[in-house]
Amino acid sequence: MTTGAIISTIVIWVIFLGGLGFCISRIGRGGEWED
Amino acid sequence: MAEVTRERWTSRAPFIFAAIGSAIGLGNVWRFPYITYEYGGGTFLIPYVIGLLVLGIPWMIMEFGMGRYFQKGAPGAFEGIGKKWEWLGWWPVWVAFLIVTYYTVVIAWSLRYAISSATVAWGMGQAGAEAAGDFFFGTVLQLSDGPTVLGPPVWLILGLLAFVWLVIFLIMFRGARVIGRVSIGLVILPWLLLIVLFVRGVTLPGALDGLNFYLAPDFAVLGDVEVWFAAFSQIAFTLSLGMAGMVAYGSFIARKADVNNSAIITSFSDSATAFFAGFAVFSTVGFIMQAMNIPIGEVSASGLGLAFVTYPVAVSMMPGGNALVGILFFLCLFFLGTTSAYFLAYGGVAVPLMDKFGWSRVKATLIVTIVSFLVGILYTTQGGLYWLDMVDRMAAFYGLLITGAIACLVIGWGFGPAKLREHNNETSDIRMGAWWDWFIRIIVPLGLIFVVIWGGFKTDLAEQYGGYEVGALGGSDIVWLLLGVTLIFSILLSLIKTKTAGGGE
Numbered sequence: 041m042t043t044g045a046i047i048s049t050i051v052i053w054v055i056f057l058g059g060l061g062f063c064i065s066r067i068g069r070g071g072e073w074e075d
Numbered sequence: 076m077a078e079v080t081r082e083r084w085t086s087r088a089p090f091i092f093a094a095i096g097s098a099i100g101l102g103n104v105w106r107f108p109y110i111t112y113e114y115g116g117g118t119f120l121i122p123y124v125i126g127l128l129v130l131g132i133p134w135m136i137m138e139f140g141m142g143r144y145f146q147k148g149a150p151g152a153f154e155g156i157g158k159k160w161e162w163l164g165w166w167p168v169w170v171a172f173l174i175v176t177y178y179t180v181v182i183a184w185s186l187r188y189a190i191s192s193a194t195v196a197w198g199m200g201q202a203g204a205e206a207a208g209d210f211f212f213g214t215v216l217q218l219s220d221g222p223t224v225l226g227p228p229v230w231l232i233l234g235l236l237a238f239v240w241l242v243i244f245l246i247m248f249r250g251a252r253v254i255g256r257v258s259i260g261l262v263i264l265p266w267l268l269l270i271v272l273f274v275r276g277v278t279l280p281g282a283l284d285g286l287n288f289y290l291a292p293d294f295a296v297l298g299d300v301e302v303w304f305a306a307f308s309q310i311a312f313t314l315s316l317g318m319a320g321m322v323a324y325g326s327f328i329a330r331k332a333d334v335n336n337s338a339i340i341t342s343f344s345d346s347a348t349a350f351f352a353g354f355a356v357f358s359t360v361g362f363i364m365q366a367m368n369i370p371i372g373e374v375s376a377s378g379l380g381l382a383f384v385t386y387p388v389a390v391s392m393m394p395g396g397n398a399l400v401g402i403l404f405f406l407c408l409f410f411l412g413t414t415s416a417y418f419l420a421y422g423g424v425a426v427p428l429m430d431k432f433g434w435s436r437v438k439a440t441l442i443v444t445i446v447s448f449l450v451g452i453l454y455t456t457q458g459g460l461y462w463l464d465m466v467d468r469m470a471a472f473y474g475l476l477i478t479g480a481i482a483c484l485v486i487g488w489g490f491g492p493a494k495l496r497e498h499n500n501e502t503s504d505i506r507m508g509a510w511w512d513w514f515i516r517i518i519v520p521l522g523l524i525f526v527v528i529w530g531g532f533k534t535d536l537a538e539q540y541g542g543y544e545v546g547a548l549g550g551s552d553i554v555w556l557l558l559g560v561t562l563i564f565s566i567l568l569s570l571i572k573t574k575t576a577g578g579g580e
Contacts, residue, residue, distance in 0.1 A: 042287050044116075045286060047117070048292050052120050057347065060340065063336050063339050063505070066505055067333075068504065070502050071502030073086045073087050073329050
Protein backbone atom coordinates (compact mmCIF):
# COMPACT_ATOMS: atom_id res chain seq x y z
CA MET A 41 0.00 0.00 0.00
CA THR A 42 1.12 3.56 -0.62
CA THR A 43 2.06 5.81 2.30
CA GLY A 44 -1.02 7.96 1.63
CA ALA A 45 -3.33 4.94 1.79
CA ILE A 46 -1.74 3.73 5.03
CA ILE A 47 -2.00 7.16 6.67
CA SER A 48 -5.65 7.45 5.53
CA THR A 49 -6.40 4.05 7.03
CA ILE A 50 -4.82 4.90 10.37
CA VAL A 51 -6.42 8.36 10.64
CA ILE A 52 -9.89 7.09 9.78
CA TRP A 53 -9.74 4.19 12.20
CA VAL A 54 -8.55 6.54 14.93
CA ILE A 55 -11.55 8.79 14.27
CA PHE A 56 -14.15 6.00 14.14
CA LEU A 57 -12.78 3.81 16.93
CA GLY A 58 -11.77 6.82 19.01
CA GLY A 59 -15.27 8.22 18.69
CA LEU A 60 -16.80 4.88 19.61
CA GLY A 61 -14.39 4.44 22.50
CA PHE A 62 -15.23 7.87 23.88
CA CYS A 63 -18.98 7.19 23.65
CA ILE A 64 -18.67 3.76 25.24
CA SER A 65 -16.62 5.24 28.09
CA ARG A 66 -19.50 7.64 28.79
CA ILE A 67 -22.10 4.89 29.10
CA GLY A 68 -23.87 4.93 32.42
CA ARG A 69 -23.33 8.63 33.16
CA GLY A 70 -26.84 9.45 32.07
CA GLY A 71 -30.11 7.66 32.46
CA GLU A 72 -31.35 4.22 33.38
CA TRP A 73 -32.88 1.69 31.03
CA GLU A 74 -35.90 0.84 33.13
CA ASP A 75 -38.97 2.99 33.73
CA MET B 76 -48.91 13.58 26.93
CA ALA B 77 -51.10 10.73 28.05
CA GLU B 78 -49.35 8.07 30.12
CA VAL B 79 -49.62 4.86 28.18
CA THR B 80 -48.14 1.42 28.30
CA ARG B 81 -45.51 1.37 25.62
CA GLU B 82 -43.34 -1.55 24.63
CA ARG B 83 -39.74 -1.13 25.70
CA TRP B 84 -36.22 -2.20 24.81
CA THR B 85 -35.10 -4.48 27.63
CA SER B 86 -31.77 -2.64 27.98
CA ARG B 87 -29.34 -0.49 26.03
CA ALA B 88 -27.60 -3.28 24.09
CA PRO B 89 -30.72 -4.62 22.31
CA PHE B 90 -31.70 -1.08 21.36
CA ILE B 91 -28.26 -0.11 20.10
CA PHE B 92 -27.92 -3.31 18.09
CA ALA B 93 -31.42 -2.94 16.64
CA ALA B 94 -30.57 0.63 15.62
CA ILE B 95 -27.18 -0.38 14.21
CA GLY B 96 -28.89 -3.24 12.37
CA SER B 97 -31.32 -0.83 10.78
CA ALA B 98 -28.54 1.54 9.75
CA ILE B 99 -26.05 -0.96 8.37
CA GLY B 100 -27.45 -2.53 5.27
CA LEU B 101 -26.62 -3.39 1.71
CA GLY B 102 -25.41 0.16 1.01
CA ASN B 103 -22.55 -0.24 3.50
CA VAL B 104 -21.12 -2.98 1.30
CA TRP B 105 -22.13 -1.95 -2.18
CA ARG B 106 -22.27 1.87 -2.10
CA PHE B 107 -19.83 3.32 0.43
CA PRO B 108 -16.62 1.62 -0.82
CA TYR B 109 -17.25 2.59 -4.43
CA ILE B 110 -18.12 6.20 -3.60
CA THR B 111 -15.01 6.48 -1.45
CA TYR B 112 -12.86 5.27 -4.34
CA GLU B 113 -14.70 7.43 -6.89
CA TYR B 114 -14.51 10.67 -4.91
CA GLY B 115 -10.96 10.99 -3.69
CA GLY B 116 -10.12 7.84 -1.72
CA GLY B 117 -8.98 8.64 1.81
CA THR B 118 -9.71 12.34 1.24
CA PHE B 119 -13.40 11.55 0.74
CA LEU B 120 -13.57 10.65 4.41
CA ILE B 121 -13.03 14.33 5.32
CA PRO B 122 -16.39 15.54 3.92
CA TYR B 123 -17.91 12.22 4.99
CA VAL B 124 -16.95 12.65 8.66
CA ILE B 125 -18.02 16.31 8.55
CA GLY B 126 -21.37 15.17 7.11
CA LEU B 127 -21.66 12.57 9.85
CA LEU B 128 -21.05 15.15 12.59
CA VAL B 129 -23.12 18.04 11.28
CA LEU B 130 -25.91 16.21 9.49
CA GLY B 131 -26.23 12.53 10.42
CA ILE B 132 -25.79 12.56 14.19
CA PRO B 133 -27.94 15.66 14.91
CA TRP B 134 -30.69 14.23 12.66
CA MET B 135 -30.58 10.85 14.40
CA ILE B 136 -30.73 12.47 17.84
CA MET B 137 -33.79 14.39 16.64
CA GLU B 138 -35.61 11.25 15.43
CA PHE B 139 -34.79 9.21 18.56
CA GLY B 140 -35.74 12.18 20.72
CA MET B 141 -39.06 12.74 18.95
CA GLY B 142 -40.00 9.10 19.48
CA ARG B 143 -39.14 9.14 23.16
CA TYR B 144 -40.73 12.54 23.81
CA PHE B 145 -44.06 11.69 22.22
CA GLN B 146 -43.98 7.91 22.86
CA LYS B 147 -45.33 7.35 19.37
CA GLY B 148 -44.20 6.48 15.87
CA ALA B 149 -43.62 9.25 13.34
CA PRO B 150 -47.28 10.17 12.58
CA GLY B 151 -48.19 10.23 16.27
CA ALA B 152 -45.15 12.36 17.05
CA PHE B 153 -46.05 14.95 14.43
CA GLU B 154 -49.67 14.81 15.56
CA GLY B 155 -48.32 15.65 19.01
CA ILE B 156 -46.72 18.79 17.58
CA GLY B 157 -49.99 19.73 15.93
CA LYS B 158 -52.75 17.88 14.11
CA LYS B 159 -51.94 19.87 10.97
CA TRP B 160 -48.49 18.21 10.85
CA GLU B 161 -49.61 14.57 11.12
CA TRP B 162 -49.36 14.10 7.34
CA LEU B 163 -45.63 14.79 7.65
CA GLY B 164 -45.38 11.71 9.83
CA TRP B 165 -47.26 9.56 7.33
CA TRP B 166 -45.19 10.54 4.31
CA PRO B 167 -42.02 8.78 5.56
CA VAL B 168 -44.24 5.80 6.45
CA TRP B 169 -45.00 5.50 2.73
CA VAL B 170 -41.31 5.89 2.03
CA ALA B 171 -40.52 3.01 4.41
CA PHE B 172 -43.32 0.89 2.94
CA LEU B 173 -42.17 1.36 -0.65
CA ILE B 174 -38.53 0.74 0.22
CA VAL B 175 -39.26 -2.49 2.10
CA THR B 176 -41.35 -3.85 -0.79
CA TYR B 177 -38.30 -3.89 -3.09
CA TYR B 178 -35.55 -4.21 -0.48
CA THR B 179 -36.90 -7.64 0.44
CA VAL B 180 -36.68 -8.67 -3.22
CA VAL B 181 -32.99 -7.75 -3.25
CA ILE B 182 -32.59 -9.88 -0.11
CA ALA B 183 -34.30 -12.71 -2.01
CA TRP B 184 -31.74 -12.27 -4.82
CA SER B 185 -28.99 -12.56 -2.21
CA LEU B 186 -30.46 -15.86 -1.05
CA ARG B 187 -30.70 -17.00 -4.67
CA TYR B 188 -27.00 -16.26 -5.09
CA ALA B 189 -26.10 -17.94 -1.79
CA ILE B 190 -27.75 -21.08 -3.17
CA SER B 191 -26.18 -20.69 -6.63
CA SER B 192 -22.77 -20.12 -5.06
CA ALA B 193 -22.74 -23.71 -3.76
CA THR B 194 -22.06 -24.85 -7.33
CA VAL B 195 -20.80 -21.49 -8.66
CA ALA B 196 -23.69 -21.80 -11.09
CA TRP B 197 -22.51 -18.99 -13.39
CA GLY B 198 -19.28 -20.92 -14.04
CA MET B 199 -15.68 -21.13 -12.90
CA GLY B 200 -12.57 -19.44 -14.27
CA GLN B 201 -12.47 -16.95 -17.11
CA ALA B 202 -15.60 -18.38 -18.73
CA GLY B 203 -17.58 -18.01 -15.49
CA ALA B 204 -16.30 -14.46 -14.99
CA GLU B 205 -17.45 -13.49 -18.47
CA ALA B 206 -20.84 -15.13 -17.90
CA ALA B 207 -21.56 -13.45 -14.55
CA GLY B 208 -23.44 -10.52 -16.08
CA ASP B 209 -25.62 -12.71 -18.27
CA PHE B 210 -26.33 -14.99 -15.33
CA PHE B 211 -27.69 -12.09 -13.25
CA PHE B 212 -29.74 -10.32 -15.90
CA GLY B 213 -30.66 -13.33 -18.00
CA THR B 214 -30.95 -16.33 -15.68
CA VAL B 215 -31.75 -14.79 -12.28
CA LEU B 216 -33.86 -11.78 -13.28
CA GLN B 217 -34.88 -12.91 -16.78
CA LEU B 218 -34.94 -9.18 -17.52
CA SER B 219 -37.39 -7.97 -20.17
CA ASP B 220 -36.99 -5.05 -22.57
CA GLY B 221 -38.75 -2.43 -20.48
CA PRO B 222 -41.06 -1.61 -17.55
CA THR B 223 -44.20 -2.33 -19.55
CA VAL B 224 -43.08 -5.87 -20.42
CA LEU B 225 -43.64 -7.51 -17.05
CA GLY B 226 -44.13 -11.16 -17.95
CA PRO B 227 -44.73 -13.75 -15.23
CA PRO B 228 -42.89 -13.66 -11.89
CA VAL B 229 -39.57 -15.47 -11.69
CA TRP B 230 -40.93 -18.25 -9.50
CA LEU B 231 -37.74 -19.06 -7.60
CA ILE B 232 -37.33 -15.40 -6.59
CA LEU B 233 -41.01 -15.24 -5.66
CA GLY B 234 -40.62 -18.31 -3.42
CA LEU B 235 -37.53 -16.84 -1.77
CA LEU B 236 -39.37 -13.54 -1.29
CA ALA B 237 -42.10 -15.41 0.57
CA PHE B 238 -39.42 -17.01 2.77
CA VAL B 239 -37.83 -13.60 3.48
CA TRP B 240 -41.19 -12.19 4.55
CA LEU B 241 -41.85 -15.22 6.76
CA VAL B 242 -38.53 -14.58 8.53
CA ILE B 243 -39.33 -10.88 8.93
CA PHE B 244 -42.81 -11.61 10.27
CA LEU B 245 -41.51 -14.15 12.79
CA ILE B 246 -39.02 -11.59 14.11
CA MET B 247 -41.30 -8.56 14.25
CA PHE B 248 -44.67 -9.93 15.36
CA ARG B 249 -43.50 -10.10 18.96
CA GLY B 250 -42.21 -6.54 18.98
CA ALA B 251 -39.20 -4.71 20.36
CA ARG B 252 -38.17 -7.32 22.91
CA VAL B 253 -37.61 -10.00 20.28
CA ILE B 254 -36.31 -7.54 17.69
CA GLY B 255 -33.68 -6.37 20.18
CA ARG B 256 -32.50 -9.87 21.05
CA VAL B 257 -32.45 -11.09 17.46
CA SER B 258 -30.64 -7.94 16.30
CA ILE B 259 -27.65 -8.63 18.55
CA GLY B 260 -27.05 -11.88 16.67
CA LEU B 261 -27.94 -10.56 13.24
CA VAL B 262 -25.53 -7.63 13.55
CA ILE B 263 -22.61 -9.57 15.00
CA LEU B 264 -22.95 -12.35 12.41
CA PRO B 265 -22.34 -10.16 9.33
CA TRP B 266 -19.48 -8.46 11.19
CA LEU B 267 -17.88 -11.89 11.60
CA LEU B 268 -18.59 -12.73 7.95
CA LEU B 269 -17.01 -9.44 6.86
CA ILE B 270 -13.89 -10.35 8.85
CA VAL B 271 -13.71 -13.69 7.02
CA LEU B 272 -14.24 -11.97 3.66
CA PHE B 273 -11.63 -9.34 4.58
CA VAL B 274 -9.05 -12.04 5.39
CA ARG B 275 -9.86 -13.87 2.15
CA GLY B 276 -9.70 -10.60 0.20
CA VAL B 277 -6.36 -9.30 1.50
CA THR B 278 -4.67 -12.67 1.02
CA LEU B 279 -5.51 -12.68 -2.69
CA PRO B 280 -2.88 -11.55 -5.22
CA GLY B 281 -3.38 -7.92 -6.24
CA ALA B 282 -5.30 -7.03 -3.08
CA LEU B 283 -2.99 -4.17 -2.10
CA ASP B 284 -3.44 -2.51 -5.49
CA GLY B 285 -7.18 -2.52 -4.90
CA LEU B 286 -6.77 -1.04 -1.42
CA ASN B 287 -4.59 1.72 -2.85
CA PHE B 288 -7.41 2.71 -5.19
CA TYR B 289 -9.83 2.62 -2.25
CA LEU B 290 -7.76 4.71 0.15
CA ALA B 291 -5.05 6.76 -1.59
CA PRO B 292 -5.90 10.40 -0.82
CA ASP B 293 -6.38 13.07 -3.46
CA PHE B 294 -6.74 16.40 -1.67
CA ALA B 295 -7.52 18.28 -4.88
CA VAL B 296 -11.07 16.88 -4.79
CA LEU B 297 -12.03 18.88 -1.69
CA GLY B 298 -12.81 21.87 -3.87
CA ASP B 299 -15.25 19.87 -5.98
CA VAL B 300 -18.93 20.33 -5.04
CA GLU B 301 -19.68 16.87 -6.46
CA VAL B 302 -17.53 15.28 -3.74
CA TRP B 303 -19.41 17.09 -0.98
CA PHE B 304 -22.69 16.04 -2.58
CA ALA B 305 -21.52 12.41 -2.64
CA ALA B 306 -20.47 12.53 1.02
CA PHE B 307 -23.64 14.22 2.26
CA SER B 308 -25.86 11.93 0.20
CA GLN B 309 -24.10 8.86 1.59
CA ILE B 310 -24.67 10.15 5.14
CA ALA B 311 -28.32 10.89 4.36
CA PHE B 312 -28.94 7.38 3.02
CA THR B 313 -26.83 5.24 5.29
CA LEU B 314 -28.35 5.95 8.69
CA SER B 315 -31.92 4.86 7.83
CA LEU B 316 -33.28 8.28 8.77
CA GLY B 317 -36.28 9.90 7.10
CA MET B 318 -38.00 6.51 6.99
CA ALA B 319 -40.14 6.84 10.12
CA GLY B 320 -38.57 3.80 11.74
CA MET B 321 -36.04 5.55 13.97
CA VAL B 322 -38.84 7.59 15.56
CA ALA B 323 -40.64 4.34 16.44
CA TYR B 324 -37.43 2.78 17.75
CA GLY B 325 -36.91 5.93 19.82
CA SER B 326 -40.43 5.60 21.24
CA PHE B 327 -39.44 2.25 22.79
CA ILE B 328 -36.62 3.89 24.80
CA ALA B 329 -37.44 4.04 28.51
CA ARG B 330 -38.21 7.52 29.81
CA LYS B 331 -35.06 7.68 31.92
CA ALA B 332 -32.74 6.18 29.32
CA ASP B 333 -30.04 7.75 27.19
CA VAL B 334 -30.75 9.15 23.72
CA ASN B 335 -27.73 11.19 22.58
CA ASN B 336 -24.96 8.71 23.26
CA SER B 337 -26.95 5.87 21.69
CA ALA B 338 -27.41 7.92 18.53
CA ILE B 339 -23.69 8.68 18.31
CA ILE B 340 -22.69 5.04 18.93
CA THR B 341 -25.14 3.91 16.23
CA SER B 342 -23.80 6.45 13.72
CA PHE B 343 -20.12 5.65 14.32
CA SER B 344 -20.79 1.90 14.23
CA ASP B 345 -22.52 2.25 10.88
CA SER B 346 -19.63 4.24 9.42
CA ALA B 347 -16.99 1.89 10.83
CA THR B 348 -18.84 -1.09 9.33
CA ALA B 349 -18.97 0.58 5.92
CA PHE B 350 -15.30 1.51 6.07
CA PHE B 351 -14.31 -2.04 7.02
CA ALA B 352 -16.53 -3.54 4.30
CA GLY B 353 -14.55 -1.43 1.83
CA PHE B 354 -11.42 -3.43 2.67
CA ALA B 355 -13.20 -6.70 1.86
CA VAL B 356 -14.62 -5.26 -1.37
CA PHE B 357 -11.60 -3.41 -2.75
CA SER B 358 -9.07 -6.11 -1.93
CA THR B 359 -11.27 -8.33 -4.09
CA VAL B 360 -11.47 -5.65 -6.80
CA GLY B 361 -7.66 -5.55 -6.84
CA PHE B 362 -7.60 -9.31 -7.27
CA ILE B 363 -9.97 -9.14 -10.26
CA MET B 364 -7.81 -6.43 -11.86
CA GLN B 365 -4.76 -8.63 -11.63
CA ALA B 366 -6.43 -11.96 -12.44
CA MET B 367 -8.16 -10.63 -15.54
CA ASN B 368 -5.55 -8.01 -16.39
CA ILE B 369 -8.06 -5.18 -16.66
CA PRO B 370 -8.00 -1.59 -15.32
CA ILE B 371 -9.90 -0.44 -12.23
CA GLY B 372 -12.48 1.35 -14.38
CA GLU B 373 -13.67 -1.95 -15.80
CA VAL B 374 -13.95 -3.67 -12.42
CA SER B 375 -15.24 -1.29 -9.80
CA ALA B 376 -18.96 -0.88 -9.57
CA SER B 377 -21.55 0.04 -7.02
CA GLY B 378 -25.06 -1.13 -6.20
CA LEU B 379 -26.49 -4.20 -7.82
CA GLY B 380 -23.58 -4.39 -10.24
CA LEU B 381 -21.04 -4.82 -7.47
CA ALA B 382 -22.99 -7.40 -5.50
CA PHE B 383 -24.43 -9.52 -8.26
CA VAL B 384 -21.92 -9.17 -11.09
CA THR B 385 -18.51 -7.99 -9.85
CA TYR B 386 -18.34 -10.19 -6.77
CA PRO B 387 -19.46 -13.34 -8.64
CA VAL B 388 -16.64 -12.60 -11.13
CA ALA B 389 -14.20 -12.70 -8.20
CA VAL B 390 -15.74 -15.93 -6.93
CA SER B 391 -15.21 -17.53 -10.36
CA MET B 392 -11.59 -16.45 -10.52
CA MET B 393 -10.50 -17.29 -6.97
CA PRO B 394 -7.76 -19.87 -6.58
CA GLY B 395 -9.68 -21.86 -3.95
CA GLY B 396 -12.66 -21.88 -1.62
CA ASN B 397 -14.80 -20.32 -4.35
CA ALA B 398 -18.16 -21.71 -3.33
CA LEU B 399 -17.62 -21.01 0.36
CA VAL B 400 -16.61 -17.37 -0.26
CA GLY B 401 -19.67 -16.87 -2.46
CA ILE B 402 -22.01 -18.40 0.10
CA LEU B 403 -20.55 -16.31 2.95
CA PHE B 404 -20.71 -13.07 0.94
CA PHE B 405 -24.34 -13.49 -0.03
CA LEU B 406 -25.36 -14.69 3.44
CA CYS B 407 -23.68 -11.55 4.74
CA LEU B 408 -25.89 -9.48 2.41
CA PHE B 409 -28.91 -11.49 3.58
CA PHE B 410 -28.26 -10.72 7.26
CA LEU B 411 -27.39 -7.06 6.60
CA GLY B 412 -30.59 -6.67 4.59
CA THR B 413 -32.87 -8.49 7.00
CA THR B 414 -32.15 -6.24 10.00
CA SER B 415 -32.95 -3.20 7.87
CA ALA B 416 -36.05 -4.83 6.41
CA TYR B 417 -37.78 -5.60 9.70
CA PHE B 418 -36.83 -2.13 10.91
CA LEU B 419 -38.67 -0.65 7.93
CA ALA B 420 -41.61 -3.03 8.18
CA TYR B 421 -42.07 -2.75 11.94
CA GLY B 422 -40.79 0.66 13.02
CA GLY B 423 -41.52 2.32 9.71
CA VAL B 424 -44.97 0.94 8.96
CA ALA B 425 -46.52 -1.40 11.56
CA VAL B 426 -45.97 0.78 14.63
CA PRO B 427 -47.59 3.88 13.07
CA LEU B 428 -50.59 1.71 12.10
CA MET B 429 -50.83 0.32 15.64
CA ASP B 430 -50.64 3.84 17.07
CA LYS B 431 -53.24 5.19 14.68
CA PHE B 432 -55.83 2.45 14.51
CA GLY B 433 -55.26 0.63 17.78
CA TRP B 434 -54.50 -2.60 15.93
CA SER B 435 -52.83 -5.44 17.81
CA ARG B 436 -49.23 -6.08 16.96
CA VAL B 437 -50.05 -9.42 15.31
CA LYS B 438 -52.74 -7.83 13.15
CA ALA B 439 -50.56 -4.89 12.11
CA THR B 440 -47.48 -6.98 11.33
CA LEU B 441 -49.53 -9.58 9.45
CA ILE B 442 -51.20 -6.94 7.30
CA VAL B 443 -47.85 -5.23 6.59
CA THR B 444 -46.30 -8.59 5.70
CA ILE B 445 -49.06 -9.66 3.34
CA VAL B 446 -49.52 -6.31 1.59
CA SER B 447 -45.77 -5.74 1.20
CA PHE B 448 -45.30 -9.24 -0.18
CA LEU B 449 -48.09 -8.73 -2.70
CA VAL B 450 -46.63 -5.41 -3.88
CA GLY B 451 -43.19 -7.04 -3.98
CA ILE B 452 -44.40 -9.53 -6.58
CA LEU B 453 -44.10 -6.68 -9.11
CA TYR B 454 -40.31 -6.64 -8.66
CA THR B 455 -40.06 -10.41 -9.14
CA THR B 456 -41.46 -10.13 -12.67
CA GLN B 457 -39.23 -9.88 -15.71
CA GLY B 458 -39.74 -6.13 -15.88
CA GLY B 459 -39.42 -5.75 -12.12
CA LEU B 460 -35.92 -4.27 -12.10
CA TYR B 461 -37.10 -1.18 -14.01
CA TRP B 462 -39.85 -0.55 -11.46
CA LEU B 463 -37.50 -1.25 -8.60
CA ASP B 464 -35.18 1.43 -9.93
CA MET B 465 -37.94 4.04 -10.26
CA VAL B 466 -39.49 3.32 -6.85
CA ASP B 467 -36.01 3.40 -5.32
CA ARG B 468 -35.45 6.84 -6.84
CA MET B 469 -38.78 8.08 -5.48
CA ALA B 470 -38.54 6.64 -1.97
CA ALA B 471 -34.87 6.26 -1.08
CA PHE B 472 -33.84 9.53 -2.73
CA TYR B 473 -36.55 12.20 -2.99
CA GLY B 474 -38.85 10.75 -0.35
CA LEU B 475 -36.50 10.49 2.57
CA LEU B 476 -34.61 13.70 1.75
CA ILE B 477 -37.67 15.90 1.29
CA THR B 478 -39.56 14.53 4.31
CA GLY B 479 -36.37 14.70 6.38
CA ALA B 480 -35.76 18.34 5.47
CA ILE B 481 -39.36 19.38 6.20
CA ALA B 482 -39.34 17.44 9.49
CA CYS B 483 -36.22 19.31 10.63
CA LEU B 484 -37.78 22.64 9.67
CA VAL B 485 -40.99 21.84 11.59
CA ILE B 486 -39.04 20.77 14.68
CA GLY B 487 -36.59 23.63 14.27
CA TRP B 488 -39.01 26.48 13.69
CA GLY B 489 -42.33 25.09 14.94
CA PHE B 490 -41.98 22.74 17.88
CA GLY B 491 -38.72 24.20 19.14
CA PRO B 492 -35.50 22.18 19.20
CA ALA B 493 -34.49 23.47 22.65
CA LYS B 494 -37.45 21.64 24.17
CA LEU B 495 -36.36 18.39 22.55
CA ARG B 496 -32.69 18.97 23.40
CA GLU B 497 -33.42 19.57 27.08
CA HIS B 498 -35.65 16.49 27.13
CA ASN B 499 -32.81 14.40 25.68
CA ASN B 500 -30.10 15.97 27.82
CA GLU B 501 -31.93 15.20 31.07
CA THR B 502 -31.12 11.52 30.81
CA SER B 503 -28.29 11.28 28.30
CA ASP B 504 -24.66 10.33 28.88
CA ILE B 505 -23.56 13.15 26.56
CA ARG B 506 -25.28 16.54 26.54
CA MET B 507 -25.92 18.60 23.42
CA GLY B 508 -25.33 22.35 23.53
CA ALA B 509 -27.50 25.08 22.06
CA TRP B 510 -25.56 24.66 18.81
CA TRP B 511 -27.64 21.52 18.19
CA ASP B 512 -30.76 23.68 17.83
CA TRP B 513 -29.18 25.56 14.93
CA PHE B 514 -28.07 22.39 13.27
CA ILE B 515 -31.71 21.22 13.26
CA ARG B 516 -33.01 24.63 12.22
CA ILE B 517 -30.55 25.32 9.41
CA ILE B 518 -27.62 22.98 8.78
CA VAL B 519 -29.42 19.61 8.46
CA PRO B 520 -32.30 20.83 6.26
CA LEU B 521 -29.88 22.83 4.10
CA GLY B 522 -27.67 19.76 3.71
CA LEU B 523 -30.63 17.60 2.68
CA ILE B 524 -32.01 20.21 0.29
CA PHE B 525 -28.55 20.58 -1.27
CA VAL B 526 -28.49 16.83 -1.98
CA VAL B 527 -32.01 16.92 -3.47
CA ILE B 528 -31.21 19.81 -5.78
CA TRP B 529 -27.71 18.74 -6.79
CA GLY B 530 -28.44 15.05 -7.31
CA GLY B 531 -32.11 15.25 -8.21
CA PHE B 532 -33.62 18.28 -9.86
CA LYS B 533 -30.42 19.20 -11.66
CA THR B 534 -30.20 15.87 -13.45
CA ASP B 535 -33.86 14.81 -13.65
CA LEU B 536 -34.96 18.05 -15.25
CA ALA B 537 -32.27 17.69 -17.90
CA GLU B 538 -33.44 14.23 -18.96
CA GLN B 539 -36.00 11.64 -17.89
CA TYR B 540 -34.74 9.49 -15.04
CA GLY B 541 -33.43 6.15 -16.31
CA GLY B 542 -34.80 6.78 -19.79
CA TYR B 543 -37.79 4.57 -18.92
CA GLU B 544 -41.07 4.96 -20.74
CA VAL B 545 -44.44 3.81 -19.44
CA GLY B 546 -46.97 4.92 -22.04
CA ALA B 547 -46.66 8.68 -22.30
CA LEU B 548 -44.82 8.89 -18.98
CA GLY B 549 -41.06 8.90 -18.50
CA GLY B 550 -39.10 7.71 -15.49
CA SER B 551 -39.09 11.11 -13.77
CA ASP B 552 -42.86 11.46 -14.32
CA ILE B 553 -43.44 8.13 -12.55
CA VAL B 554 -41.17 9.20 -9.69
CA TRP B 555 -43.00 12.50 -9.19
CA LEU B 556 -46.39 10.83 -9.61
CA LEU B 557 -45.54 8.40 -6.82
CA LEU B 558 -44.37 11.25 -4.61
CA GLY B 559 -47.60 13.14 -5.24
CA VAL B 560 -49.85 10.13 -4.66
CA THR B 561 -48.12 9.19 -1.39
CA LEU B 562 -48.38 12.82 -0.23
CA ILE B 563 -52.13 12.81 -0.91
CA PHE B 564 -52.55 9.46 0.88
CA SER B 565 -50.57 10.86 3.81
CA ILE B 566 -52.90 13.86 4.06
CA LEU B 567 -55.95 11.57 3.85
CA LEU B 568 -54.60 9.32 6.60
CA SER B 569 -54.01 12.33 8.82
CA LEU B 570 -57.67 13.31 8.44
CA ILE B 571 -58.82 10.01 9.99
CA LYS B 572 -59.43 10.18 13.71
CA THR B 573 -56.72 8.50 15.79
CA LYS B 574 -58.35 5.63 17.65
CA THR B 575 -55.81 5.03 20.38
CA ALA B 576 -53.69 7.12 22.67
CA GLY B 577 -50.97 4.51 22.84
CA GLY B 578 -50.47 1.31 20.95
CA GLY B 579 -47.53 -0.98 21.01
CA GLU B 580 -48.78 -3.65 23.40
